[in-house]
Amino acid sequence: MLSDEPARLDRLLHELSTLTTEAAGPGRADLDTLSTIDLVREMNAEDAKVPAAVGARATAIAAAVDGIVERMRRGGRLIYVGAGTAGRIGILDASECPPTFGTDPGLVVGLIAGGPAAIQRAVENSEDDGEAAAAGLAGLGLTASDVVVGISASGRTPYVVGALQHARAVGAFTVAIAQNAGSAIGALADVPIEVVVGPEIVAGSTRLKSGTAQKLVVNMLSTLSMVRLGKTYHGIMVDLQATNEKLKARSVRTVMGAAGVGADEAARALEAVDGSVKRAILVLLTGIAVEEAPAAIERAGGILRVAIEQNGGARA
Incomplete structure (x- = not known):
């Protein structure tokens, strides 16, 4: 097995020499002589690519x-x-x-x-x-x-x-x-x-x-x-898990914005549906019963926009 090592190393060196990710970029010979601010600018310019x-x-x-x-x-x-x-x-x-x-x-x-x-x-x-x-x-x-x-x-x-x-x-x-x-x-x-x-x-x-x-x-x-897959609605997260105070507040703000209601009404709706942002928005926008919301969302394939349309659209 030891006799194979030089050949294996040669093959590996050849493979690496052909890879862009292993190459030294042009103008890098003086990298370690640059000032800190020039290093920052140089690296930022590379990242921008x-x-x-x-x-x-x-x-x-x-x-x-x-x-x-x-x-x-x-x-x-x-x-x-x-x-x-x-x-x-x-x-x-x-x-x-x-x-x-x-x-x-x-x-x-x-x-x-x-x-x-x-x-x-x-x-x-x-x-x-x-x-x-x-x-x-x-x-x-x-x-x-x-x-x-x-x-x-x-x-x-x-x-x-x-x-x-x-x-x-x-x-x-x-x-x-x-x-x-x-x-x-x-x-x-x-x-x-x-x-x-x-x-x-x-x-x-x-x-x-x-x-x-x-x-x-x-x-x-x-x-x-x-x-x-329907995990968002109007670019907002509607299936997030409110596992801390920040996310609980985000849930309330999300329901407020999507349903056009105040903080108190949004919080009450969330409490009624065990914290589900998606179900709270559906209930507020269509007026369907809380207990009907899970089945309505399932029938819509989990997509809130479809569930709203299937249940009469936005509440007047």
Whole structure:
């Protein structure tokens, strides 16, 4: 086995030399000699390139959102898979969905190479274990109704490759988010989203522009899927979980704004429907009985706008 090491190292060095994410950007030779204010301006200028690069992949992102929505409507889940920064970004997005959109914690899930311990510190060699990713997805009971989103700046991380290979074998819908064109994970995915942001200000530090691009894309995937699934109304969160005083106040303000009522009436409506913003707005705008609201929303597929229309529209 030791005799194979030089050849393996040569192959790896060749692969890395072709990756945009590993390149040193032009004009970086004097980076460590710049003043602090010039460093700030230089890094900000690099970061400003990211939104345009994401926008250039709008069609692919929309296709991914449509695929996620279709699978979720038949009971599927959204599962992010990544190593290091990419894995942490997936877990962050997944963890924000329940409080923001009132989803079950099992609906959007994040897997990271090395397991939960890797969320806070690096777990050596875990990103090279593709079999661990397949085992993790198998442990979740992955089915053809699910969506697996592999995230890897290089586009070649073995853990993510293994996850997408397993997902394809099961028949799940697959998405790849990479920062290099023609990536290995892109070739495995139903929808490749290759957002090429160029060399990092510190060569190879893909927690920077690459990580920002990944965060912007996963924000779109989860948020826009939830919009399509009826988790918003007029651009406001109507399935949020009011788990603290700030969110309770936001619930009252949301009902006030959507239903055109005062704070007291909004608070009473929320109390009557066990804190459900969506049901409170429906009751106030249509006048239907509190006990009828859950079934009305279910008949509308969870979409408040449809439920309002089906129950006589806004109250005069």
